[in-house]
Amino acid sequence: MAVEEKEIEWLGKSVKRKEDDRFVRGAGNYVDDVVLPNMLHMAILRSPFAHARLTSIDTSAAEALDGVVAVVTGALLAEHNLAWMPTLSGDTQAVLATDKVRFQGQEVACVVAENPYIAHDALELIEVEYDPLPVIVDPKKSLDDDAPVIRNDKEGQKDNRIYHWEAGDKEATDRAFEGADVVVSLDTHYPRSHPAPLECCACIADVNPGTGKTTIYMTSQAPHAIRTVFAMVTGLPEQNIQIISPDIGGGFGNKVPVYPGYVVATAASLLIGQPVKWTEDRSGNLASTGFARDFHMHGELALDRDGKMLGLRVGMLSDQGYAYADAQPSKFKAGLFHIVTGSYDMPAAHVVTDGAYTNKAPGGVAYRCSFRVTEASFLIERLVQNAAYEMDMEPAELRRKNFIRPEQFPYTSVTGFIYDSGDYEKALDLALEKSGYNELRAEQKRMRDEGKLLGIGLASFTEVVGAGPSRDYDILGIKMFDSAELRVHPTGKAILKLGVKSQGQGHETTFAQIVASELGIPPDDVTVQEGDTDNTPYGLGTYASRSTPTGGAATAVVARKLREKAKEIAAHTLEVAPEDLEWKGDHFFVKGAPDQSTTIQEVAFAAYTNHPQGMEAGLEGVTYYDPPNMTYPFGTYVVAVEVDAKTGEWKVRTVVAVDDCGIRINPMIVEGQIMGGLTEGFAMSSMQQIAFDEEGNCLGSNFMDYLLPTAWETPHFELHETVTPSPHHPMGCKGVGESATVGSPAAYANAVVDALLHLGVRNIDMPMTSAKVWEAMQQGRQAQDQ
Amino acid sequence: MANETTISITVNGRERSSEVEPRMLLVHWLREGLGLTGTHIGCDTTSCGACTVLLDGTPVKSCTMFAVQADGRALTTVEGLQQNGKLHAIQEGFKEEHGLQCGFCTPGMMLLGAALLEDNPNPSEKDVRWAISGNLCRCTGYQNIVKAVQYAGQKIESERSGAQA
Numbered sequence: 033m034a035v036e037e038k039e040i041e042w043l044g045k046s047v048k049r050k051e052d053d054r055f056v057r058g059a060g061n062y063v064d065d066v067v068l069p070n071m072l073h074m075a076i077l078r079s080p081f082a083h084a085r086l087t088s089i090d091t092s093a094a095e096a097l098d099g100v101v102a103v104v105t106g107a108l109l110a111e112h113n114l115a116w117m118p119t120l121s122g123d124t125q126a127v128l129a130t131d132k133v134r135f136q137g138q139e140v141a142c143v144v145a146e147n148p149y150i151a152h153d154a155l156e157l158i159e160v161e162y163d164p165l166p167v168i169v170d171p172k173k174s175l176d177d178d179a180p181v182i183r184n185d186k187e188g189q190k191d192n193r194i195y196h197w198e199a200g201d202k203e204a205t206d207r208a209f210e211g212a213d214v215v216v217s218l219d220t221h222y223p224r225s226h227p228a229p230l231e232c233c234a235c236i237a238d239v240n241p242g243t244g245k246t247t248i249y250m251t252s253q254a255p256h257a258i259r260t261v262f263a264m265v266t267g268l269p270e271q272n273i274q275i276i277s278p279d280i281g282g283g284f285g286n287k288v289p290v291y292p293g294y295v296v297a298t299a300a301s302l303l304i305g306q307p308v309k310w311t312e313d314r315s316g317n318l319a320s321t322g323f324a325r326d327f328h329m330h331g332e333l334a335l336d337r338d339g340k341m342l343g344l345r346v347g348m349l350s351d352q353g354y355a356y357a358d359a360q361p362s363k364f365k366a367g368l369f370h371i372v373t374g375s376y377d378m379p380a381a382h383v384v385t386d387g388a389y390t391n392k393a394p395g396g397v398a399y400r401c402s403f404r405v406t407e408a409s410f411l412i413e414r415l416v417q418n419a420a421y422e423m424d425m426e427p428a429e430l431r432r433k434n435f436i437r438p439e440q441f442p443y444t445s446v447t448g449f450i451y452d453s454g455d456y457e458k459a460l461d462l463a464l465e466k467s468g469y470n471e472l473r474a475e476q477k478r479m480r481d482e483g484k485l486l487g488i489g490l491a492s493f494t495e496v497v498g499a500g501p502s503r504d505y506d507i508l509g510i511k512m513f514d515s516a517e518l519r520v521h522p523t524g525k526a527i528l529k530l531g532v533k534s535q536g537q538g539h540e541t542t543f544a545q546i547v548a549s550e551l552g553i554p555p556d557d558v559t560v561q562e563g564d565t566d567n568t569p570y571g572l573g574t575y576a577s578r579s580t581p582t583g584g585a586a587t588a589v590v591a592r593k594l595r596e597k598a599k600e601i602a603a604h605t606l607e608v609a610p611e612d613l614e615w616k617g618d619h620f621f622v623k624g625a626p627d628q629s630t631t632i633q634e635v636a637f638a639a640y641t642n643h644p645q646g647m648e649a650g651l652e653g654v655t656y657y658d659p660p661n662m663t664y665p666f667g668t669y670v671v672a673v674e675v676d677a678k679t680g681e682w683k684v685r686t687v688v689a690v691d692d693c694g695i696r697i698n699p700m701i702v703e704g705q706i707m708g709g710l711t712e713g714f715a716m717s718s719m720q721q722i723a724f725d726e727e728g729n730c731l732g733s734n735f736m737d738y739l740l741p742t743a744w745e746t747p748h749f750e751l752h753e754t755v756t757p758s759p760h761h762p763m764g765c766k767g768v769g770e771s772a773t774v775g776s777p778a779a780y781a782n783a784v785v786d787a788l789l790h791l792g793v794r795n796i797d798m799p800m801t802s803a804k805v806w807e808a809m810q811q812g813r814q815a816q817d818q
Numbered sequence: 819m820a821n822e823t824t825i826s827i828t829v830n831g832r833e834r835s836s837e838v839e840p841r842m843l844l845v846h847w848l849r850e851g852l853g854l855t856g857t858h859i860g861c862d863t864t865s866c867g868a869c870t871v872l873l874d875g876t877p878v879k880s881c882t883m884f885a886v887q888a889d890g891r892a893l894t895t896v897e898g899l900q901q902n903g904k905l906h907a908i909q910e911g912f913k914e915e916h917g918l919q920c921g922f923c924t925p926g927m928m929l930l931g932a933a934l935l936e937d938n939p940n941p942s943e944k945d946v947r948w949a950i951s952g953n954l955c956r957c958t959g960y961q962n963i964v965k966a967v968q969y970a971g972q973k974i975e976s977e978r979s980g981a982q983a
C-alpha cells in the first residue's frame with residue numbers, strides 16, 4: 033500500500049496544547065471543583081504566636097455548634113500516633129500542635145462541618161490558651177549557645193542546628209587564595225520567598241468504611257511518593273490508597289510536600305466515615321506551606337591579575353524554619369547548592385553550609401528550582417560581576433575568560449558535578465549581540481553624564497536538573513527514576529501513562545509529541561494520563577525540571593521498545609524478515625521496495641488480530657528510566673534597567689534571554705516556561721519576600737503584603753536560543769521549566785547595582801525595593817561627599 | 819438555615835433563583851450553588867482576580883460581592899463565553915497564542931480581555947497590560963496573554979468586516 037504524504041516530523045514543532053480546550057471552557061478539573069456525595073468541609077485553626085506552650089484547648093463550644101461534625105486536636109491525633117509526621121528531608125513536623133507551637137500560623141486544631149461557612153464559624157469558638165516563649169527569627173542567633181531550643185521534642189537535640197555539610201577541598205582552596213592577586217567578597221541574603229501558585233493547596237479524603245479503600249484527591253506534584261509516605265505515616269495498606277492529582281493550578285515546588293491539612297482530612301474521614309474536603313485559604317498557604325530560599329550567603333572569589341579565577345570560598349547559613357522540610361535528595365544536606373562554581377572552570381572551591389531552626393514555617397522547597405541551584409547561581413553571578421568591577425574589566429569578558437570551554441565537556445567540577453555539555457560563549461555572544469550590549473554601554477555613559485541612571489546586568493548561568501541518577505539521588509530512600517507506560521490500542525490510538533505530573537507545563541502535548549516522533553502516532557491520537565496512582569506507573573513526580581529528562585526519556589525508550597516489537601509484527605504481515613524492514617516516521621517498508629509497507633496503525637491492529645505465533649499479543653510496554661547523569665541547561669541573560677536618581681524606583685527596559693536546553697520538543701511551550709521564569713526572577717528581585725518581625729509575625733501572609741508582579745510591571749521579554757544537545761538523554765533534551773528563575777535574578781540584581789556603580793554601590797539585597805535602592809544611593813553619595 | 823433570602827440572577831443568559839444566606843459570597847454561589855466551577859478562587863484579599871465574572875458586562879471580582887448584591891442583574895462566567903458550542907474569539911486567542919499554562923487564572927483573564935475588546939477592539943500592548951493588571955497569573959509572564967487578547971481583537975474585527983463585505 034502506498035503511503036500518502038503525512039506529517040511525520042513532530043520534534044521541534046509548536047503544536048497547540050491539547051489540554052487547552054477544557055481550560056478555556058472553564059472545564060478544568062481542579063481539586064476544589066470535585067464534589068463527592070456526603071462530603072464534609074474542614075477548616076484549620078492556626079496559632080497567633082510564633083513560639084508558645086500550649087496550655088489548654090477547649091473545643092466544647094465549637095462542637096456544640098449546629099452543623100459541626102467533629103473537632104480534631106493534636107491530643108486526639110496523638111492517641112492514634114498521628115500528631116507528628118516525617119518531612120521529605122527525614123525530619124519531623126507536627127500535624128497538629130501538642131506540646132507547643134513553633135511558628136505563627138501553625139496548625140492547632142481542625143473543624144469538620146457540613147459546610148465551609150460553619151467550619152469557619154466554629155474556629156472562632158475554640159478557646160486556646162498559650163504561654164508565650166522567646167522567639168527566634170534570626171538563624172545566626174538561633175545557633176548561639178544560649179538560644180532556647182526550638183525542637184525540644186526531639187530526643188538528643190540540644191541546640192538549633194540541623195546540619196553542617198561541606199563540599200569541595202578546603203586545603204586546595206586555601207592555597208588558591210594564598211596565591212591570588214585579587215579577592216572579592218560578597219555577603220548577601222537570598223530572601224525567603226513563597227512559590228504562591230494561583231491555586232492554593234486542597235484535598236478531599238474519602239475513606240470508604242466498607243471497602244477500606246482510601247481515595248485522596250490532592251494538589252500534589254508527586255502523587256506516587258506521597259502515597260508511599262501516607263502508607264508509612266498512617267499504617268494504611270498502600271494498595272488501598274489511591275492519590276488522584278487532577279488539574280493543578282500551578283505548583284512551583286509548593287505542592288511537593290505533605291501538609292498537615294492532608295493528614296488531618298484523611299484522619300477525619302477515617303473517623304467519621306464520610307469524605308472530607310480541605311481547601312486552603314491564601315493566608316494559610318503563604319503562612320504555613322513550603323517557603324523557598326532564605327539562604328544567608330558569603331562568597332569569596334580569588335583571581336589572578338589577568339582575571340583568571342583561582343578559587344571560590346562559600347559559607348551559607350540556611351534559615352529552615354522549625355522543621356527541616358526541604359524536598360531534596362537525602363545525600364545532599366543543602367540540596368545542590370554546591371554547584372556554586374557555575375559556568376566557570378574553577379580550579380578549587382570549598383563550600384560550607386549550615387542549617388538552623390527558627391520560629392518560622394517549615395519548607396525550603398525548591399521554588400521553580402532544582403534543589404537550591406537558584407541560590408548558587410545567584411551567588412556566583414553576583415560575585416563575578418563584582419569581580420569584574422574590582423578588576424576594571426568588562427563583566428562579559430571576565431566571564432568569557434573563565435567559562436568551561438566546549439572541548440572540556442564532560443566536565444567534572446571540583447565539587448563533584450559532571451557537566452554533560454555546553455557552549456557558554458556562544459550563548460553569551462548571542463545575548464550580547466541581540467541586546468545591543470555595546471550600544472547599551474555607550475548609552476549608559478551618555479545618560480550618566482546627564483545625571484540619569486542606566487544599569488546593565490548579565491548572568492551566564494548553568495543549571496543542574498533532571499534527578500536521578502538513582503545511585504546519587506533519592507527522596508526518603510525512594511530512588512529518583514521515572515516511568516512511562518505506553519499502550520497502543522488495536523485501532524492505532526495510544527494512551528501514555530506517566531509517573532510525573534503536570535501543573536501547567538503542557539505534558540499532555542509535549543509527551544504526546546514524543547510518542548508521535550518515536551512511533552508515528554499523531555499527538556491527537558495519544559492521550560496522556562498522569563496523577564492517578566492507581567492508573568499510572570510509579571514515579572517521583574514533577575519538580576526540579578525533571579519531567580522531560582526522566583519521564584520524557586522513559587517515553588522515548590518505551591516507544592522505541594514498542595517499535596522493535598512492531599517491526600517483528602510488520603515482518604510477519606509483510607512476509608519478510610525483520611532485517612529487511614526500514615522505519616520511516618510512521619511506517620515500515622521493505623528495503624528497496626518502498627511500496628511494500630505497513631503503517632504503525634496497521635501493525636497495531638495486527639498486534640491484536642494477526643500476531644506471529646509464539647509472540648505475546650498486544651502492543652504495550654512500560655519503562656522505568658534511570659538517567660545516567662543530570663542534565664545541565666545554561667544560557668545568558670542581559671537585563672537593562674533605568675533607575676530614577678531621585679526616588680530609587682527602577683524599571684526594566686530590556687530583557688534578552690538566550691537559553692540552551694538542548695533539543696526543544698515544543699518550542700512554544702519551552703518559551704512559555706522561560707517567560708514564566710523570567711517573571712518570577714523579576715518578582716524575587718523586585719518585590720517578593722516573606723518577612724517577619726521580631727515577634728515572629730509573618731509580614732507576608734496575604735497578597736496585599738506579599739507582592740506579586742502584575743502585567744503592568746512585568747517586563748517585555750525577548751527570547752533566543754542556542755542548541756547543545758544532552759549527550760545522554762535519548763532525545764538530547766535537558767529540561768527547561770526553571771532555567772529562567774534560576775538565571776534571571778542575578779541579571780536583574782546586577783543591572784540595578786550596575787546603575788549605581790559610580791556611587792560605589794556593590795550590593796543591594798533582594799528584593800530591591802525603591803526604598804533600598806534609594807538608601808544605597810544616599811549612602812553612596814554621602815560617602816563620596818566625605 | 820435561618821435568615822435566607824431568595825435571589826434571582828441571570829447567569830449566562832439563563833435565569834437562576836435560589837435561597838441564600840445573606841453572607842454567601844457570589845463566587846461560592848456560582849461554584850457550589852450552580853456548579854459553575856470555571857470561576858476560581860485564588861486569594862482572600864481581592865488581589866488575584868481568579869474569580870472575575872462580568873456583571874452586566876463589567877468585570878467584577880466575585881469573591882468580593884455577596885450573592886444578594888447581584889440579585890436582579892445579569893452575569894457572564896467563563897462557561898458563558900462560548901456560543902452554541904463555538905468558542906469565543908478570546909478563547910481561541912488563548913489557545914492560539916499559548917496564553918495559558920495551568921489555566922487557573924485563565925477564566926478571569928479571558929473575561930477581562932473580552933470586556934476590554936468591547937470598548938477597544940484594537941488594543942495596544944500597553945492597553946492590554948493595563949486592562950488585566952487587576953488580575954494575577956503565576957505561570958505565563960503575561961506576554962502571551964497580551965498576544966491572546968490582541969489575536970481575539972483582530973479576529974473579531976476581521977469577522978465584522980467580513981460580515982459587512
Ligand code: FES
Pocket residue numbers: 858859860861862863864865866867868869870879880881882
Ligand atoms: S479570589 Fe482573588 S480576587 Fe477574588
Ligand code: FES
Pocket residue numbers: 230281282536917918919920921922923924954955956957958
Ligand atoms: S496560567 Fe497559571 S496562573 Fe495563569
